[in-house]
Amino acid sequence: METMMQFRGKKITVGITGGIAAYKAADLVSWLYQQGAEVQVIMTKGAQEFISPLLLHSLSGQVVITDMFANDDKLHIPHIYGVDGADLLVIAPATANIMAKAAHGIADDVLSAAILAATCPILFVPAMNFHMYENIATQENMEVLRRRGYHVLEAEEGRMACGTVGKGRFPEAAVLRGAVCQMFFSQQDLAGKKILITAGPTRENIDPVRYLSNYSSGKMGYALAAAAKNRGADVTLVTGPVNLLPPQGVTMVPVVTAVEMYEAALSRYAEMDIVVKAAAVADYRVEAVATQKIKKQGETKDSIQLNLVTNPDILRALGEAKGQQYLVGFAAETENLLDNAKKKLLDKKADMIIANDVSQPEAGFNVDTNAVTLITKDDMLTLPSMDKKALAEKIWDNVIIEIQKKSK
Numbered sequence: 384m385e386t387m388m389q390f391r392g393k394k395i396t397v398g399i400t401g402g403i404a405a406y407k408a409a410d411l412v413s414w415l416y417q418q419g420a421e422v423q424v425i426m427t428k429g430a431q432e433f434i435s436p437l438l439l440h441s442l443s444g445q446v447v448i449t450d451m452f453a454n455d456d457k458l459h460i461p462h463i464y465g466v467d468g469a470d471l472l473v474i475a476p477a478t479a480n481i482m483a484k485a486a487h488g489i490a491d492d493v494l495s496a497a498i499l500a501a502t503c504p505i506l507f508v509p510a511m512n513f514h515m516y517e518n519i520a521t522q523e524n525m526e527v528l529r530r531r532g533y534h535v536l537e538a539e540e541g542r543m544a545c546g547t548v549g550k551g552r553f554p555e556a557a558v559l560r561g562a563v564c565q566m567f568f569s570q571q572d573l574a575g576k577k578i579l580i581t582a583g584p585t586r587e588n589i590d591p592v593r594y595l596s597n598y599s600s601g602k603m604g605y606a607l608a609a610a611a612k613n614r615g616a617d618v619t620l621v622t623g624p625v626n627l628l629p630p631q632g633v634t635m636v637p638v639v640t641a642v643e644m645y646e647a648a649l650s651r652y653a654e655m656d657i658v659v660k661a662a663a664v665a666d667y668r669v670e671a672v673a674t675q676k677i678k679k680q681g682e683t684k685d686s687i688q689l690n691l692v693t694n695p696d697i698l699r700a701l702g703e704a705k706g707q708q709y710l711v712g713f714a715a716e717t718e719n720l721l722d723n724a725k726k727k728l729l730d731k732k733a734d735m736i737i738a739n740d741v742s743q744p745e746a747g748f749n750v751d752t753n754a755v756t757l758i759t760k761d762d763m764l765t766l767p768s769m770d771k772k773a774l775a776e777k778i779w780d781n782v783i784i785e786i787q788k789k790s791k
């Protein structure tokens with residue numbers, strides 16, 4: 384059932400490529416706009432052979448991006464601007480060519496470059512001749528895209544413009560609308576669950592103007608919170624200081640230090656069904672925080688000492704106090720990833736550890752992607768590098784499977 388203006392406040396970018404079904408993208412754009420979305424259309428040269436940018440401009444209320452090198456101030460760098468802040472990128476129709484380019488990271492026009500620059504979930508809607516669709520090259524490219532966490536719709540069967548009958552048709556409007564809705568309002572498979580997530584760094588004060596901290600951006604924990612909320616959970620997010628917008632409908636508990644995070648997590652623990660410790664907690668704090676700014680010690684003394692004491696290990700404390708809760712921790716490692724992570728799983732009595740090698744450029748702190756291995760007592764699943772929002776969904780998929788296994 385469609386509710387009016389269900390995409391209010393969402394930015395959706397629609398990429399249109401050169402297939403006969405390009406005209407059907409007009410219906411999608413018009414519907415998204417009517418549902419309250421801010422719609423940015425990007426068209427390839429091929430798409431413009433089939434349908435006019437002016438039409439899409441009128442339907443979306445925004446100038447259509449058609450050229451990587453457009454000299455228009457308003458569009459800044461078109462391929463970046465086109466997906467900047469987007470909640471979803473839909474490629475409809477997606478030709479075999481655009482999927483091949485996306486699978487191989489080729490960025491030779493404005494849309495393929497935008498796909499590479501996008502950090503939001505991406506939905507490909509393939510439509511092409513039956514033989515092109517069935518071709519092993521196309522099938523393998525779609526498989527690569529799916530493994531990376533992109534969503535690729537199955538084409539429909541039926542009669543095509545070229546006269547053949549087979550698989551490759553653009554989906555019916557209702558099917559496509561349903562697929563887009565699912566990207567935002569997925570199945571409610573966490574309904575009724577109370578979930579606590581910790582995110583971001585902690586900050587340990589040195590004096591009134593200085594602190595010790597780490598590079599955690601909070602993006603993974605925030606993505607987990609938003610995804611769990613979308614899947615129907617009652618979510619509490621205990622967050623260190625980060626520069627992110629609170630996910631809608633989530634109970635926010637801001638904290639600064641590890642001790643504050645410990646208290647916030649432990650005091651709410653009893654009522655929780657699932658706890659995910661995505662925060663990068665400082666292992667040490669300054670023993671005696673100076674009440675006044677520490678002054679420079681003159682020219683003669685070229686070093687000073689800060690005495691650090693151990694912070695409470697929050698995950699370990701939760702592991703010790705565990706009742707019916709399902710407890711998930713992270714392990715940030717720079718060497719011996721799997722061994723160290725498995726050790727953390729057992730030592731801290733967690734049910735799952737999400738191991739990431741933070742020495743890799745596409746994993747860990749302060750980036751939009753992550754590559755992790757999910758480790759449980761008797762299983763291990765390595766996921767490919769993907770956007771943190773897509774990864775959040777995969778993590779929940781697996782947590783749900785594990786909880787179901789446990790309750791059998």
Ligand code: CTP
Binds near residue numbers: 714
């Ligand atoms: N953690 C915690 N409290 C701490 C330190 C870590 O709750 N004081 C949690 C983190 O939130 C994460 C897990 O423990 O879920 C592992 O954190 P990580 O920094 O990888 O490991 P540490 O236990 O700190 O061990 P080390 O720094 O020696 O790798």
